[in-house]
Amino acid sequence: MKNTGLLIRTAIIVVIALVGIYVVFGPRHSPTAADFTLEGIKNNLSENINLGLDLKGGSHLVMRVKTDEYLKTLTENNAQAALTAAQDAKMPAMENRITAEPGNYQVDIIVSDPSQANATVEEIKKKVDFFNWTESIDGNTISWSLPVQMQELLKRQAVDQALKIIESRINAFGVKEPTLQKHGAESAGQILLQMPGVDDPERVKNLIGAESNLTLMKIVSPPNPSPVQTYPTEDAARQSLGGTVPPNRKIFPYSERDEPTAGASATPDPNRPKSYVVVEYPAIVDGSELRDAAATSRTGSDRDFEISFSLKPAGAQKFGDWTGKNIGNYMAVVLNDEVKSAAYIRSQIFDQGQITGRFTKQSAEDLALTLKSGALPAKIEYQEERTVGPSLGADSIRAGVSASLAGLVFIIIFMLFYYRGSGINAVIALLLNMILTAAALITMDSTLTLPGIAGFILGIGMAVDANVLIFERMREEIRDGREIPKAIKNGFDRAFITIVDSNVTTIIAGVILYMYGSGPIRGFAVTLILALLINLFTAVFVSRTIFMWLLERNPEMKKLSI
Numbered sequence: 001m002k003n004t005g006l007l008i009r010t011a012i013i014v015v016i017a018l019v020g021i022y023v024v025f026g027p028r029h030s031p032t033a034a035d036f037t038l039e040g041i042k043n044n045l046s047e048n049i050n051l052g053l054d055l056k057g058g059s060h061l062v063m064r065v066k067t068d069e070y071l072k073t074l075t076e077n078n079a080q081a082a083l084t085a086a087q088d089a090k091m092p093a094m095e096n097r098i099t100a101e102p103g104n105y106q107v108d109i110i111v112s113d114p115s116q117a118n119a120t121v122e123e124i125k126k127k128v129d130f131f132n133w134t135e136s137i138d139g140n141t142i143s144w145s146l147p148v149q150m151q152e153l154l155k156r157q158a159v160d161q162a163l164k165i166i167e168s169r170i171n172a173f174g175v176k177e178p179t180l181q182k183h184g185a186e187s188a189g190q191i192l193l194q195m196p197g198v199d200d201p202e203r204v205k206n207l208i209g210a211e212s213n214l215t216l217m218k219i220v221s222p223p224n225p226s227p228v229q230t231y232p233t234e235d236a237a238r239q240s241l242g243g244t245v246p247p248n249r250k251i252f253p254y255s256e257r258d259e260p261t262a263g264a265s266a267t268p269d270p271n272r273p274k275s276y277v278v279v280e281y282p283a284i285v286d287g288s289e290l291r292d293a294a295a296t297s298r299t300g301s302d303r304d305f306e307i308s309f310s311l312k313p314a315g316a317q318k319f320g321d322w323t324g325k326n327i328g329n330y331m332a333v334v335l336n337d338e339v340k341s342a343a344y345i346r347s348q349i350f351d352q353g354q355i356t357g358r359f360t361k362q363s364a365e366d367l368a369l370t371l372k373s374g375a376l377p378a379k380i381e382y383q384e385e386r387t388v389g390p391s392l393g394a395d396s397i398r399a400g401v402s403a404s405l406a407g408l409v410f411i412i413i414f415m416l417f418y419y420r421g422s423g424i425n426a427v428i429a430l431l432l433n434m435i436l437t438a439a440a441l442i443t444m445d446s447t448l449t450l451p452g453i454a455g456f457i458l459g460i461g462m463a464v465d466a467n468v469l470i471f472e473r474m475r476e477e478i479r480d481g482r483e484i485p486k487a488i489k490n491g492f493d494r495a496f497i498t499i500v501d502s503n504v505t506t507i508i509a510g511v512i513l514y515m516y517g518s519g520p521i522r523g524f525a526v527t528l529i530l531a532l533l534i535n536l537f538t539a540v541f542v543s544r545t546i547f548m549w550l551l552e553r554n555p556e557m558k559k560l561s562i
Helices: 002-025 038-048 067-088 114-127 148-173 201-209 234-239 313-325 361-373 390-419 421-443 450-479 484-516 520-553
Strands: 058-065 093-101 104-111 134-138 141-145 179-183 190-196 214-218 249-254 275-280 290-297 305-311 330-335 338-344 352-359 380-388
Touching (some): 104 114, 114 141, 148 179, 214 275, 249 330, 290 361, 305 361, 390 450, 484 520
Parallel strands (some): 249 338
Antiparallel strands (some): 179 190, 290 305, 330 338
């Protein structure tokens, strides 16, 4: 039974070691003979480990969410929605007025009959969310103002929402292990983004800041079969409204099918005549009610794409109700204040639609991604941009590797000198710990940063510490007159709790660093935690198995080199 148990333990160690070695040094493609040369192994190692910005180079961006603009837009939208709701309910609402400046956001609705003010408020609140706005009535003026505390809360929420949207866009773009976090003071609304190894930072910037404001709006036009009403200039469209644009109307350029196909010039034709349309405001549904979006080929090839989208249940119901009442009327698909598609309603539609425009494959996929990730709550501006060259990373890698090798060599010499033959046992466990820690980082697709290398070195020290505890306990047992087999058993058994305690407490500290830290601090925590968890396997299981083999060969061992 002992031999069987020992063979099983050995098989487990060998299999784990071989898997770890292959994960670290093996190719990620179909292997060739060149992959197992010294140069091939070196290339495999560099490809397998994801390096952070401080080691690999990349882009460093600091951006700011324009939170004041967000609150201004919120105020304007609520003002128009309140006036429309009151007028739809046949209330005597004549006009709306807004105040939108930092620290002061207010909506005023003017009614012609002050006695109807309370009834007007009730009708407005049925359709407009003025939750947490301060409400007041003064004569024929109904007012909602946004308290300062709510302004700060909404600003923080806008930054949080922008952070999540940027994260989803970056993850979908394929940037490995980016650093994305709030930056500077809480009130600054700043976000830090670091992207290791990005070779096309401009596309990422465009994708991050791309607006995805999709709305479906009714076009002011005679119904089908008359053609959609367009105007050659913006001024002509304004004149059709009497020279000024009322609050419940907007003018947008009509740019359907203005993007070249793949292979054609990427620059739109400047001589192509523009047209304009007038739409009703507010929109029927907007991008917040979008459920999904995907790029699809119109012809089955890569030369002509469109974006298909679907709506959430609430948006689909509103859309279905509106289309059911507006069969024959024209509807505009408005993307970022441009009408991309204009079509008349043939029948009631609920949750499906398309944006046509002769998109290229890349632009269609980017647009579908920004739509799917959601619209940014406010525009962002770049305040700092740096490109970190790989030379700094190469220097850091050399310094980190040199420090690791120097520490490893010193530890090996010390263990062999101080613990003699048993030191070989510790060295084997230590080397296996390093390989398995690197394999775990690669398997988790984690990024190695300069602080991560520091965590790696600290893990080496902790691994040695476990062997020191075991060996010192074995020495005590031998000094107390225990036989070698009993001394080895007691050394492992009685040191085990101490090893677990020291490792677990350090792991808890690492978990806290990971939970509340960010970027490089998390890299340090991840590497340290992995090294400590693996140490429980190598320092105890592997090291004990080596001693078990020694005892198997010499059950009556009288002297131990320690």
